[in-house]
Amino acid sequence: MTMSIEYSNRLKKLPPYLFVEVDKAKQGIVKQGKDVIDIGIGDPDMPTPKNIISVLQDQAENKANHQYPSNRGIGVLREEIAKWCKKRFSISLDSEKEILPLLGSKEGIGHIPVAFISSEEDVVLVSDPGYPVYNSGTILAGGTPYKMALLKENNFLPVLKDIPETIAKRAKLMHINYPNNPTSAVATEEFFKEVIEFAHKYNVIVCHDAAYTEISYDGYIAPSFLETDGAKDVGIEFHSLSKTFNMTGWRIAFAAGNEKVLDGLAKVKSNMDSGIFQAVQYAGIEALKLGSDFDEQRNAVYQERLDAFYNGLIDMGIKIDKPKATFYVWFPVPDGYTSKSFAMKVLREAHVVITPGNGFGEFGEGYVRAALTVDADRIKEATKRIKSIL
Ligand SMILES: *Cc1c(COP(=O)(O)O)cnc(C)c1O
DSSP states (O other), X not given: OOOOOOXXXXXXXXXXXXXHHHHHHHHHHHHTTOOOEEOOSOOOOSOOOHHHHHHHHHHHHOGGGGSOOOTTOOHHHHHHHHHHHHHHHOOOOOTTTSEXXXXXXXXXXXXXXXXXXXXXXXXXXXXXXOOTHHHHHHHHTTOEEEEEEOOGGGTTOOOGGGSOHHHHHXXXXXXXXXXXXXXXXXXXXXXXXXXXXXXXXXXXXXXXXXXXXXXXOTTOOOOOGGGSTTHHHHEEEEEEHHHHTTOXXXXXXXXXXXXXXXXXXXXXXXXXXXXXXXXXXXXXXXXXXXXXXXXXXXXXXXXXXXXXXXXXXXXXXXXXOXXXXXXXXXXXXXXTOOHHHHHHHHHHHHOEEOEEGGGGOGGGTTEEEEEOOSOHHXXXXXXXXXXXXX
């Protein structure tokens, strides 16, 4: 007899994975032996620096690292994180209480609603288009997401005064992300101030996703939300070693900021996971010590790719503000197309994988995202091919 397996309402409520069709079509074209340029996924193509790998290899031999790691991360890692934050942003953090290492920031972003959402009445304000976990984490915790539109006319910043009063009053958490994936927009100090004011007014915890602060162009330096006065009173910031140090596979990140908020997240985590493999924590320390030479080299590579893609767009007659940060280019589809129909045409006819904007939320419709994760020659080839089919 077969038992009937019933998924939970929470699981059923998760939005469908919109990239399925593009993935399938890509597989078909790869199978035909075509030369596919994949600039769809936000995963760095450059390798993790060698000295980080060496530290992992050495530490993997140490028996002390073979056991369960300490729950809140080893002290030396938290201290190195505090030093990095001080050096990079001039923010002072207590390494005992105001820093929480994570198994990737996705893990922290996914788990945090469990600590602060009690029922469907509770709202989480999520950026749309945005990193999908803001929305799915809310649903898995049984809360209600409210989409804050990121629109070109507002420089892809949410307009807080447009959030209905009834929603604002029910809100427990807000997810924002600057430099932004997928729009590559950056935040102003003014905007962060407004966020803090809003958070106080409605008692909303702010979660700022800072995965891309280190990847920037043309002299732009991205701020930390925690640099704005009063930020630590209202929230936390998620940082990740993934994109910064080409370590997406290693699963190491951290949250920093408000002690009580971090304690809530830590309590959830202590019941879900048992920390980061200690050898990886030591490798993370090595990464944080790399310094500005590494940052400059990495950004020079992305800058060359960005310039190539941006010039390619100009050649196609597509005008956007040149991104100041992240390794994404977010651009409107030509007239007569939807996000999906354009992405599919580019895939089928130019054999270039780009991501339809509506996969990041309804307000991403009309846009597509390209990731600068192949070398500049391939970027040039990709834009040449796209131009030729328009
Ligand atoms: C890549 C990414 C993350 C997740 O990074 P991990 O630390 O590898 O989990 C979080 N937020 C945004 C916006 C991202 O693009």
